[in-house]
Every structure is written in C-alpha cells, then in structure tokens.
Amino acid sequence: MTDEADRARRRAIRAEYAEEEAEAGEAEALESAQTVLSVRIPKQLAEELKEQAAAEHIGTSALVRKILTKTIHARLEEPPLTEERVEMIARRVFRELREG
Incomplete structure (x- = not known):
C-alpha cells in the first residue's frame, strides 16, 4: 500500500469513527441530560x-x-441486605470456617 493510499485509508477510518462518536453522543444526549465529570486515574488504567x-x-x-x-x-439490582440474608451469609461463613 502506498503512503498516499495509507493516509487516505486512515482519514476514512477517522472520519467514520468521528461520525459514529457524534451519533452516539447525540443519542446519549437525547436519552438524558449529561454533565462532564473529570477524574484522575493511573496512567496504566487509562492505557x-x-x-x-x-x-x-x-x-x-x-x-x-x-x-x-x-x-x-x-x-442497584442486587437484592437488599435483609436480616435473613445476613443470617444465611453468617451461617455459610461459620460452616466454611469449621470445614476449612
């Protein structure tokens, strides 16, 4: 592939990507109001x-x-932590400690 053909292919990919991002952004904006949230994350995570x-x-x-x-x-879909669930978890932990 020539350099010019390679550059043209890259431009086409970037244009398609930008169009898809714009469409996704428009769809999300229509779904709900958006706000900007800035966070600091480790460089490795960003990569x-x-x-x-x-x-x-x-x-x-x-x-x-x-x-x-x-x-x-x-x-949000997790079941609430009821007294019964706490007891069930505690029994399982104690049983695993005894068996372990």
Whole structure:
C-alpha cells in the first residue's frame, strides 16, 4: 500500500469513527441530560481503557460511560441486605470456617 493510499485509508477510518462518536453522543444526549465529570486515574488504567475502547471500536468516553452505567445498574439490582440474608451469609461463613 502506498503512503498516499495509507493516509487516505486512515482519514476514512477517522472520519467514520468521528461520525459514529457524534451519533452516539447525540443519542446519549437525547436519552438524558449529561454533565462532564473529570477524574484522575493511573496512567496504566487509562492505557487499558483506550486499548479496550479501540478493540470495541468506540471512544474511550463511551466505554467509561458504558462501564459506569453497567456497574451502577448492577449494584442497584442486587437484592437488599435483609436480616435473613445476613443470617444465611453468617451461617455459610461459620460452616466454611469449621470445614476449612
């Protein structure tokens, strides 16, 4: 592949990526009001997020939103910690300690 063909291919990929990100952003904006949240994370984590986002063909921000949404919703769907659940957990822990 020539340098010019390679550059053209890269431009096309970037344009497609930008269009997809814009569409995703518009869809999310329509779903709910958004705000900006800045966080500091370790450099290695940032690199891992970028790699995973590239593997999924989405932007890093879209990946972080997806992870946060999935995590928060999963926590909200957990059954409440009732007295019965605490007793069941305690019995299991004591049983495992005796057997262990």
